[in-house]
Structure formats: C-alpha cells, structure tokens
Amino acid sequence: ETGVTQTPRHLVMGMTNKKSLKCEQHLGHNAMYWYKQSAKKPLELMFVYNFKEQTENNSVPSRFSPECPNSSHLFLHLHTLQPEDSALYLCASSQEGTSGNTGELFFGEGSRLTVL
Amino acid sequence: AQSVTQPDIHITVSEGASLELRCNYSYGATPYLFWYVQSPGQGLQLLLKYFSGDTLVQGIKGFEAEFKRSQSSFNLRKPSVHWSDAAEYFCAVVIFGNEKLTFGTGTRLTIIP
Numbered sequence: 001e002t003g004v005t006q007t008p009r010h011l012v013m014g015m016t017n018k019k020s021l022k023c024e025q026h027l028g029h030n031a032m033y034w035y036k037q038s039a040k041k042p043l044e045l046m047f048v049y050n051f052k053e054q055t056e057n058n059s060v061p062s063r064f065s066p067e068c069p070n071s072s073h074l075f076l077h078l079h080t081l082q083p084e085d086s087a088l089y090l091c092a093s094s095q096e097g098t099s100g101n102t103g104e105l106f107f108g109e110g111s112r113l114t115v116l
Numbered sequence: 117a118q119s120v121t122q123p124d125i126h127i128t129v130s131e132g133a134s135l136e137l138r139c140n141y142s143y144g145a146t147p148y149l150f151w152y153v154q155s156p157g158q159g160l161q162l163l164l165k166y167f168s169g170d171t172l173v174q175g176i177k178g179f180e181a182e183f184k185r186s187q188s189s190f191n192l193r194k195p196s197v198h199w200s201d202a203a204e205y206f207c208a209v210v211i212f213g214n215e216k217l218t219f220g221t222g223t224r225l226t227i228i229p
Contacts, residue, residue: 004159006159040221041221042120042218042219043206090160102210103217104150105217107159107161110159
C-alpha cells in the first residue's frame with residue numbers, strides 16, 4: 001500500500017457509542033493531522049502530531065481523543081458524540097522541517113461519520 | 117488573522133472551455149499559497165504551490181496559478197477543462213513562521229458536455 005489509508009470509510013454510531021478512526025501513512029513522514037470537513041465550512045484542523053508528539057489541539061472537545069503510537073499511525077477515539085459531529089474526518093501526513101515542503105499535505109480518503 | 121476567500125461556491129463550465137477559480141487572501145505578509153483538489157469520495161490532493169520566485173506556477177493535470185501581490189490573489193486557471201476535472205477546489209495559505217495551513221471554503225466545479 002502507498003499513501004495515507006483511513007479506516008473505516010464509513011461509520012454510523014449512536015451518541016452513547018465508543019468508536020475509533022484509524023489512519024496509517026506509508027510515506028515515511030514525521031507529521032500527521034486530523035481535519036474535520038463539514039458541509040459549507042472550511043476544513044477545520046483538529047490535531048497535529050510531530051514526531052508522535054501532539055503539537056496542536058485546536059480547541060477540540062474532549063469527546064474527541066487522538067492517539068499517535070508511532071509516526072506511521074494515528075487514531076481518533078470517539079465517545080459520546082453529538083449529531084453535529086457528523087462530518088468527513090480527514091487524516092493527512094507531511095514531512096515537516098524540510099524546506100520547500102511546508103504546507104504540502106498528503107490526505108487520506110476520509111472517514112464519513114454519521115452520529116444518530 | 118489570516119484568511120482565505122473563495123468567492124465562488126459553485127462554477128459550471130462546458131467541457132473544453134477555459135476555467136478560472138478565484139482565491140484571495142488577507143494578511144500583511146506574503147504567504148505560501150496552495151491549491152488542492154478533492155474529487156468525489158476522495159481526500160485532497162495538492163495541485164500546485166507558490167513559495168517565491170516566478171509568480172506563474174505550473175501544477176499537475178494542466179493547471180496553473182498566478183500570484184498577484186497587488187490584488188492579494190492566487191487564481192487557478194486551466195485553458196481547457198476535461199470532464200474528469202469535476203471536483204471541489206480549495207485554496208490554502210501558510211504564513212511564514214506559522215506553518216498552519218488555512219483553507220478556503222472551496223469552489224465546486226461542475227463540467228457539462
């Protein structure tokens with residue numbers, strides 16, 4: 001496999017469920033990101049990990065909990081979500097610290113989440 | 117705060133026609149500028165980027181963009197669109213020294229025969 005892989009592609013969950021989104025990158029990058037994409041809104045950066053350390057938490061509610069066990073894997077643990085959390089969740093990776101690569105993100109295909 | 121504006125929510129063009137998608141940014145310094153494309157059911161893919169130098173940059177899939185400092189714009193162009201270009205296009209900026217990517221709201225492109 002190459003690139004950035006996200007699973008599951010689709011997820012339907014109730015507000016009391018606990019689920020996780022998984023992201024894996026095969027590009028050897030050192031930074032990984034979670035973005036939320038809702039209809040008619042700009043992409044919202046949620047979390048950033050550099051070298052497995054969280055460097056950004058963009059005021060995300062605690063019902064979203066990220067985990068980055070190594071530089072190739074990123075999880076987003078979900079619990080007690082609200083219907084307004086329904087969105088496409090995109091994972092991305094990049095090679096930070098290299099001149100000329102700033103802002104160049106490689107995205108997965110996303111996990112479409114529906115909260116009932 | 118930095119911001120990116122894509123004034124056109126939805127554009128429809130005929131196959132073979134030329135295309136221009138608008139992007140304006142708001143910031144005092146010159147940012148790094150990007151265009152990403154998102155095909156249906158897919159993630160975003162980088163089309164092209166501008167850091168410095170020649171203000172006309174070439175990207176993949178036959179796209180180009182021109183940075184105009186006086187207009188704070190970075191419009192995306194293609195001389196002849198193909199049906200496969202139907203997608204959502206996002207302009208994005210990074211301010212030097214603050215490497216967080218800020219996206220516009222996107223422009224959805226529809227191609228008609």
